[in-house]
Amino acid sequence: xxxxxxxxxxxxxxxxxxxxxxxxxxxxxxxxxxxxxxxxxxxxxxxxxxxxxxxxxxxxxxxxxxxxxxxxxxxxxxxxxxxxxxxxxxxxxxxxxxxxxxxxxxxxxxxx
Amino acid sequence: xxxxxxxxxxxxxxxxxxxxxxxxxxxxxxxxxxxxxxxxxxxxxxxxxxxxxxxxxxxxxxxxxxxxxxxxxxxxxxxxxxxxxxxxxxxxxxxxxxxxxxxxxxxxx
Numbered sequence: 001x002x003x004x005x006x007x008x009x010x011x012x013x014x015x016x017x018x019x020x021x022x023x024x025x026x027x028x029x030x031x032x033x034x035x036x037x038x039x040x041x042x043x044x045x046x047x048x049x050x051x052x053x054x055x056x057x058x059x060x061x062x063x064x065x066x067x068x069x070x071x072x073x074x075x076x077x078x079x080x081x082x083x084x085x086x087x088x089x090x091x092x093x094x095x096x097x098x099x100x101x102x103x104x105x106x107x108x109x110x111x112x
Numbered sequence: 113x114x115x116x117x118x119x120x121x122x123x124x125x126x127x128x129x130x131x132x133x134x135x136x137x138x139x140x141x142x143x144x145x146x147x148x149x150x151x152x153x154x155x156x157x158x159x160x161x162x163x164x165x166x167x168x169x170x171x172x173x174x175x176x177x178x179x180x181x182x183x184x185x186x187x188x189x190x191x192x193x194x195x196x197x198x199x200x201x202x203x204x205x206x207x208x209x210x211x212x213x214x215x216x217x218x219x220x221x
Contacts, residue, residue, distance in 0.1 A: 042213035097207040098144050103155030
């Protein structure tokens with residue numbers, strides 16, 4: 001089954017404790033992206049990648065890191081999480097940058 | 113600055129009452145305009161992609177249209193199962209994707 005998977009689905013952590021949210025797709029897609037969704041602010045793009053080893057900043061990259069060492073994986077790293085990073089995070093992928101995006105199920109992160 | 117604005121923020125319709133959602137955008141060199149549907153607690157689900165002014169696409173009770181400055185999502189004779197948040201997004205030449213805040217549609221039986 002074609003899908004985008006994210007882990008974990010739910011995470012509660014404390015300020016400053018490094019964490020990684022994994023994202024994997026099995027569709028051989030070139031384009032992958034991370035978003036955060038907050039009430040009243042909608043979906044905002046954090047980082048995107050148009051291919052292996054190619055990543056670019058979206059609208060809200062501060063406090064996040066990403067890497068794209070393999071085509072199928074695009075982990076999101078929070079080196080020192082803060083409470084303002086409490087949010088619902090989505091990973092997505094598409095065949096290329098102009099294509100329809102397939103979204104993962106979301107990761108709800110709470111930073112206390 | 114690239115921007116996407118959706119209106120209205122919320123829309124309540126009676127079953128069978130047709131209406132339209134609006135997505136206005138400012139972006140230099142539009143690469144594509146996308147419509148997604150999002151149900152509570154789930155990731156967005158793709159509906160349509162439009163690439164050039166004048167283009168139209170249809171799927172069941174939904175029809176999306178595009179002009180140089182805005183897109184409309186027309187909903188004909190909606191049913192309660194059409195209740196969801198509808199998101200519009202535009203893609204800039206760089207590959208960046210900008211989403212609007214969405215329109216939450218409620219269709220009452």
